[in-house]
Amino acid sequence: MKPPASKPPTRPDPSPADPSGGDWTVHLLQLAARDNLGQAGKGRLLDLPALAQAWTCATGACTPGRRAPNARSCCADLELAPTAPERAAIDAALPEIAAFLAPRDPRWAEGAPAIYEGDAVRRPGKAGDRRCVFAGMGPDGLYCGLHALEDASGRARGALKPLACRLFPLVLVEVDERTTLLSAIHRNTARLAGSRPARAFPCIGAAGAPTIAESCADTITALWGARAAKNAQAAVAGWRERAE
Numbered sequence: 133m134k135p136p137a138s139k140p141p142t143r144p145d146p147s148p149a150d151p152s153g154g155d156w157t158v159h160l161l162q163l164a165a166r167d168n169l170g171q172a173g174k175g176r177l178l179d180l181p182a183l184a185q186a187w188t189c190a191t192g193a194c195t196p197g198r199r200a201p202n203a204r205s206c207c208a209d210l211e212l213a214p215t216a217p218e219r220a221a222i223d224a225a226l227p228e229i230a231a232f233l234a235p236r237d238p239r240w241a242e243g244a245p246a247i248y249e250g251d252a253v254r255r256p257g258k259a260g261d262r263r264c265v266f267a268g269m270g271p272d273g274l275y276c277g278l279h280a281l282e283d284a285s286g287r288a289r290g291a292l293k294p295l296a297c298r299l300f301p302l303v304l305v306e307v308d309e310r311t312t313l314l315s316a317i318h319r320n321t322a323r324l325a326g327s328r329p330a331r332a333f334p335c336i337g338a339a340g341a342p343t344i345a346e347s348c349a350d351t352i353t354a355l356w357g358a359r360a361a362k363n364a365q366a367a368v369a370g371w372r373e374r375a376e
């Protein structure tokens with residue numbers, strides 16, 4: 133039974149974290165005791181305060197060189213360790229990725245740079261300006277080159293972009309064989325997930341943004357199906373009404 137993530141700062145491990153060896157168990161009990169635990173279906177628990185946070189991808193506020201001094205970005209500051217199948221998919225498409233990124237990112241202008249450093253994807257650049265080797269710099273801020281290539285080539289989401297990247301800021305926690313808790317990076321969970329603090333990410337709590345349950349509806353649908361995604365939104369909306 134392993135802890136949720138290897139070493140901070142990192143992206144939350146996309147495989148459901150196991151709560152039995154650490155504070156996730158305490159967190160779960162606290163959610164239940166405070167009536168903050170929701171349900172999206174059988175065996176699908178919801179961390180309502182975490183999922184009720186406002187969130188939208190806001191790369192203009194997190195891109196190195198444009199952001200506030202304490203702001204951090206998932207693509208610039210969190211370590212990404214793709215799974216073996218994800219790494220194989222990226223490696224197989226590397227010539228196409230290199231051709232796609234060459235005119236878009238100077239780091240790829242001379243061909244594919246080194247992609248990995250140990251198990252993690254490299255984040256080349258100077259201190260304070262490092263970003264994932266696949267993260268391009270666009271007029272609006274950082275963008276994912278793998279995501280952009282998936283769209284440009286008609287691939288399904290996730291054909292190249294690793295699950296950990298698609299999940300952020302969601303966190304999956306395996307409660308037992310039949311039960312999973314859906315949480316998110318939050319002041320009460322960031323340490324448990326091995327992430328930087330929630331307050332470091334300008335996207336979390338962005339003024340006027342929808343809740344994480346709403347903004348991440350596509351991802352929750354991909355994980356649990358459309359019905360559970362709707363149930364999650366309704367449970368979070370109900371919790372917010374009660375909390376106000």
Ligand code: SF4
Nearest residue numbers: 207264266267276297
């Ligand atoms: S693979 Fe894409 S989403 Fe993931 S860290 Fe790199 S640029 Fe960001």
